[in-house]
Amino acid sequence: MIKVGQLAPDFTLKGYVKGEFKDYTLSEITQSGQWAVVFFYPLDFTFVCPTEITGFNKYHQQFAEANAQVMGVSVDSHHSHKAWVEHELGTLEFPLLSDFQKKVSDDYEVLVNDPEDGKIAMRGTFIIDPQGVLRYAVVSDKNVGRSIEETVRVVKALQTGGMCPVDWEEGQKTLDE
DSSP: OOOTTSBOOOOEEEEEETTEEEEEEHHHHHHTTOEEEEEEOSOSSOSSHHHHHHHHHHTHHHHHHTTEEEEEEESSOHHHHHHHIIIIIOOOSSOEEEOTTOHHHHHTTOEEEETTTEEEEOEEEEEEOTTSBEEEEEEEOTTSOOOHHHHHHHHHHHHHOSOOOTTOOTTSOOTTO
């Protein structure tokens, strides 16, 4: 079972961003000193998912300033990602990765057998530190979008290394300062 405080399952997945297909390996990102924000979503060309994808894109600069690489993952093919980006979403600043074999979704325990859509990933958000350790995990129902602003806040809170109280915001003292 995947647990906060343990090494996150490594993966290499093909992704699409800015007109290019490329392989993304989690351990290469974290070993370069970056934090990783890996978010799973059910399917391309659906209703809630584009609101989240464009939401992550809207906050891209804040993630970049926090030295965090964002990656979206679904069980769609990389070709589906390309079509969705080019025909509906517009340019994204982060890659959409294809877990077409459904292994990574299973490794992160977000893969479910949906009665309408078959095997899909639930909405899972995972924050992984530069040592490859899973530091944050939230999984929610496919019908409820997540708060991207909260994800940015949590990345910054984790990076303080301190104890952050409820609603802590960047620039505030931690409880152990």
